[in-house]
Amino acid sequence: MFSFDFDLEDNIHESTKGVAAAPPAPQSEPVVELPLSHLLDSLPSRISYSPVLIPLSSGKSVTLSRRDLFDARFQLISEGTDDTDAAPGLDFLDAPSDLVPGVYEGGLKTWECSLDLVGYLASLPDSSETRLSGKRILEIGCGTGIPSVFLLSRLFCEQSNVNCHVHLQDYNSSVLELITFPNIILAWYMSPSSAEYRIRRHYRASEDDVEYPPPDPAVAGELSITPVLKNAFTASVAKLGIDLAFFSGSWDSFATRLRSEGTKYDMVLTSETIYRTDSLPALIQLLYQACSAKDVLCLVAAKVLYFGVGGGVSEFTRALQSNALECCGRAETVWERKLGVDREIMRIHWV
Numbered sequence: 001m002f003s004f005d006f007d008l009e010d011n012i013h014e015s016t017k018g019v020a021a022a023p024p025a026p027q028s029e030p031v032v033e034l035p036l037s038h039l040l041d042s043l044p045s046r047i048s049y050s051p052v053l054i055p056l057s058s059g060k061s062v063t064l065s066r067r068d069l070f071d072a073r074f075q076l077i078s079e080g081t082d083d084t085d086a087a088p089g090l091d092f093l094d095a096p097s098d099l100v101p102g103v104y105e106g107g108l109k110t111w112e113c114s115l116d117l118v119g120y121l122a123s124l125p126d127s128s129e130t131r132l133s134g135k136r137i138l139e140i141g142c143g144t145g146i147p148s149v150f151l152l153s154r155l156f157c158e159q160s161n162v163n164c165h166v167h168l169q170d171y172n173s174s175v176l177e178l179i180t181f182p183n184i185i186l187a188w189y190m191s192p193s194s195a196e197y198r199i200r201r202h203y204r205a206s207e208d209d210v211e212y213p214p215p216d217p218a219v220a221g222e223l224s225i226t227p228v229l230k231n232a233f234t235a236s237v238a239k240l241g242i243d244l245a246f247f248s249g250s251w252d253s254f255a256t257r258l259r260s261e262g263t264k265y266d267m268v269l270t271s272e273t274i275y276r277t278d279s280l281p282a283l284i285q286l287l288y289q290a291c292s293a294k295d296v297l298c299l300v301a302a303k304v305l306y307f308g309v310g311g312g313v314s315e316f317t318r319a320l321q322s323n324a325l326e327c328c329g330r331a332e333t334v335w336e337r338k339l340g341v342d343r344e345i346m347r348i349h350w351v
């Protein structure tokens with residue numbers, strides 16, 4: 001079953017028990033685009049991380065690095081922003097639950113279905129649809145952003161310009177600053193793209209106390225975030241032609257912004273975002289608004305039922321087919337797991 005337990009010791013959210021009542025949907029919040037320079041400035045001088053191992057159906061596995069939650073908490077304490085009176089938006093870091101209605105929607109933890117999504121994406125055969133070069137990719141309600149981190153870890157292995165847009169959206173700017181962006185920095189550091197930065201360390205005598213952990217995501221470690229690393233990251237991203245963008249705010253506002261700007265994507269991903277029925281119309285409108293064509297790769301990974309919160313696959317498919325929305329879609333189950341809490345990945349076809 002499903003729960004909103006919140007435990008700083010545990011970075012992966014696993015479902016155990018239900019909650020008593022469905023909390024209200026988060027309020028409408030304006031979209032704020034967080035510039036890359038702001039996210040780089042928000043990084044602490046060191047980040048600690050641990051491996052996330054994702055088994056694949058082929059018997060192989062994918063391993064990614066993810067910033068430790070306790071490390072994000074430590075950053076806030078050392079910056080003096082852990083005082084919840086001074087920074088009320090951050091009180092979810094102390095909350096006993098995974099959800100603080102209207103404030104925090106569980107994005108600091110990696111939810112199980114985001115790992116399913118990585119497994120599914122990794123299993124897709126190479127085709128014009130799955131090739132990342134030249135694509136515009138959006139992850140909605142990204143939280144720790146593990147599916148995007150996986151795709152970026154592939155892009156960071158490329159030698160030449162990939163001309164790819166990877167955009168990430170979450171309700172909370174603090175989630176994007178504290179976890180999502182650090183995870184992308186880690187994906188870069190673990191990739192061939194950071195080789196020059198790592199190799200040239202021998203010429204940087206002034207950086208004696210800098211940590212250069214092995215670029216192996218299977219090993220936990222600490223990475224020093226120096227001005228040289230930030231410049232090397234920015235230069236790599238520019239050289240590869242990767243356009244990274246980060247948006248905080250609610251789904252209704254983001255859909256309005258995409259509509260007014262005419263922004264579209266070729267691959268739209270989301271996981272563990274259909275848990276609340278009253279949020280479904282805004283999410284579906286956003287999925288629809290974001291897709292550049294009726295049959296682009298639009299994937300929704302979710303538990304079949306979110307006990308106590310009301311949402312789940314049937315509520316989602318019903319809302320998707322409802323005439324109440326300006327868009328109408330059909331959900332095709334492309335992956336499922338019937339062990340413990342049933343989980344699915346749906347591909348959306350707009351009609």
Ligand SMILES: C[S@@+](CC[C@H](N)C(=O)[O-])C[C@H]1O[C@@H](n2cnc3c(N)ncnc32)[C@H](O)[C@@H]1O
Nearest residue numbers: 105106107110111114141143171250251271272
């Ligand atoms: C349960 S978490 C899942 C996070 C991540 N996708 C994963 O699977 O690990 C739900 C995410 O959706 C975002 N979210 C939920 N409702 C939202 C809304 N109405 N507008 C914007 N974001 C929302 C939250 O900020 C949160 O990160």
